[in-house]
Amino acid sequence: MTETLQQPPLTLAEEARAALGRRNLVLIGLMGAGKSAIGRLTAQALGIPFIDSDHEIERVSRMSITDLFAAYGEEEFRALETRVIKRLLRTGPRVVSTGGGAYINERTRKHIKRGGLTVWLKADLDVLWERVNKRDTRPLLKTENPRQTLENLMNARYPVYAEADLTVMSRDVKKETMVEEVLAAIASTRRNAGSE
Ligand SMILES: Nc1ncnc2c1ncn2[C@@H]1O[C@H](COP(=O)(O)OP(=O)(O)O)[C@@H](O)[C@H]1O
Ligand SMILES: O=C(O)C1=C[C@@H](OP(=O)(O)O)[C@@H](O)[C@H](O)C1
Numbered sequence: 001m002t003e004t005l006q007q008p009p010l011t012l013a014e015e016a017r018a019a020l021g022r023r024n025l026v027l028i029g030l031m032g033a034g035k036s037a038i039g040r041l042t043a044q045a046l047g048i049p050f051i052d053s054d055h056e057i058e059r060v061s062r063m064s065i066t067d068l069f070a071a072y073g074e075e076e077f078r079a080l081e082t083r084v085i086k087r088l089l090r091t092g093p094r095v096v097s098t099g100g101g102a103y104i105n106e107r108t109r110k111h112i113k114r115g116g117l118t119v120w121l122k123a124d125l126d127v128l129w130e131r132v133n134k135r136d137t138r139p140l141l142k143t144e145n146p147r148q149t150l151e152n153l154m155n156a157r158y159p160v161y162a163e164a165d166l167t168v169m170s171r172d173v174k175k176e177t178m179v180e181e182v183l184a185a186i187a188s189t190r191r192n193a194g195s196e
């Protein structure tokens, strides 16, 4: 008689991890969407390394993002961002949280598309504004009407973010809930692949 060995069902994190394989998970979206915070927790859940591209840019330049913008301007910042992200995506699997403008830059977007599975953390203006107006670490929002600036960025960028592989709605729920939704979105790519 043959005995069928029953395996315990995979957890959501295990399913997502299997779906990711050796690819990197790249979080994209506007400032305040939660890329840095949710990225870190998602990496923990998946048991893989986490890197925030802004943090890495600050580490290699030994300057804050604010000082980099002030000293060299946005164009130089984007060039450095492209190089850093290209390098970060060379090995995987990792979770890489990008700065909000990274995916909007054509060259950086090419590297991201080649280097990983992208998740867009999408959020309403009110959610983003609530979060970003508490801090002044974002040079692009140092304008006369930062809320309007954020709205303008939304209008310009959302069509580009929409090219992401997966979209998860970021809102005011527990961070753990956001992580679960990101994991579920990744895991769904495996189930979909399996049913083809
Ligand atoms: N689901 C959430 N609920 C409440 N606060 C959140 C949530 N996700 C992120 N935040 C907070 O919002 C702020 C901006 O998040 P952050 O991860 O820095 O966004 P991003 O990297 O996309 O700009 C942080 O203070 C973070 O702790
Ligand atoms: O949207 C942008 O162009 C930027 C977003 C920031 O990162 P977060 O999205 O993590 O705030 C940071 O890279 C820089 O201030 C520029």
Ligand SMILES: [Mg+2]
Pocket (backbone or CB within 6 Å): 035, 036, 037, 052, 054, 097, 098, 099
């Ligand atoms: Mg961030």
